[in-house]
Amino acid sequence: MESNMLKVDDIHVYRGETYVLQGVSLNVGQGEIVALIGANGAGKSSMLRTISGLLRPKSGGILYRHHQHAEEIDISRIPAEQIVALGISHCPEGRGIFSQLSVKENLLIGAYLRKDKNEIRQNYQRICKIFPILDERANQTAGSLSGGEQEMLAVGRALMSRPKLLILDEPSLGLGPIIVENLFKVLQNINAQGVTILLVEQNAVMALDYANRAYVLENGRVTLSGPSNELARDQKVRDAYLGGV
């Protein structure tokens, strides 16, 4: 059993007046791929934003351990940029690429908090190897890329901060099936190299295919959780998220 990396403990979050997360708890183990699935408005994105410090929980804690033997720290009250520095990189919904900047500039902003130029260069080359298309388009503006390429850019950019935990909000959004398949294979590779992944997906089939474990969120609560192959067989999940197949 892997050690726990992230432990979200009974989180309550409001967005303005709306009560979006009503006591959510979840765990992410070192080296896992964990998926959050659920309908629109279930609170998936809010969960991710709370972890990365963009939203503040009203109560509850988020314990994070940046490597196996480190102390657990509560990151629920510290600013977003410090959370990035601790090794959590969040790839936001809708990708959030900087469309007027070049592909290379986009990637370099990902390394904003890092200082060592040599390491950044090596990291950059590694990402160009993972996504050769980004290297080819290095000097093009990011806005001129196709949807799939933009998603690769967003993932590559998030990797530039050398995260221990990569958080992805709907990576498959608006992409064709073949591109999604490829993207998930790349994510699996990245995971094999030691990056833990927590992702939100509408595409539950894909998510359950690649994730080790998954949580189902409904109206701000976790209603089901378990290993993905078990969830994929669950009748309720099949009816609600897998199109009843």
Next chain:
Amino acid sequence: MNQSRNRLVFLALILLGIGFVALVRSTVNEYILSIINFVGIYIILAVSLNITNGFTGLFSLGHPGFMAIGGYVTAILTFPVSRKSMFLELPQWLANLEMPFFPASIIGGVCAAMMALVVGLPVLRLRGHYLAVATLGFLIIVQVLITNWDSVTRGPLGLNGLPAITNLWYVYPWVVVTVYVAWKIKFSSYGRSMLSIREDDMAAQCLGVNLFRTRVAALVIGAFFAGIAGGLWAHLVTAITPTSFSLILAFYIVVMVVVGGAGSISGAFIAAIIFSVLTEIFRPLEENLDVYGIGEIFTAAILILILIYRPQGLFGSREPGFLLTRDTQ
């Protein structure tokens, strides 16, 4: 190798500028010389607003307010002691103080920057239109304060008979410094973080950019140069009144940034030249026909056409290729 070629290009441009300054100072008449000085000041204003407005995407209309602060501070510090006592009721230490122009203008710039910090802390939590309205409010507050603070500013009469110190040997180095600083910022990691805030602030935050601190810095840096420009302006016109730095001026500077291309230093530079020369060209025409405002109408028309047909401005966010090394993409 590329880097050194780049340095040479910049050095050549700077020398060319010095040659230009020396040439015009010995050939053209006073009137044209003063226009060239104004063009230089507009370049400082447009390029510095570009750091705030173009790089970081803060739609600030407060630039003339910072100019006014810099202008008044510089003017009071350089005002001859003998005449200070005639016009103003200043505290003792200030009444007996007469400073050389250069340190006075630096202090003016620093005061403007500190004011930007004070204004920025509450206001930069606002976004988009709210920020524009809040900085507009700041501009009006500055004007009202200056108008009513008789003992220091002489109220609506303003300060006149300021020593005519500003000439191209003052303006040109400040143009070079402003452009240099803007350029260094733009092609640094810090500048990229500013541009990323403009493009998508949430994504920038996800990558570890501190939104608030970076926004405040962008406003403060822009305000410093606006303050310097205010000092230069005051000692070029040799008079300064509360109405010198109005919303119309804010409009002009914003137009320069938008037409040049938000984020493009070369664009702001060229647009500043075009628009300040244009207004001067229309001035004799306005006087002859006794119809004023032709320049403004023309400027507004160009702005509208640019927004329709080339919304990214002349240069977009970019710089012309011959100025770039491979390193700065």
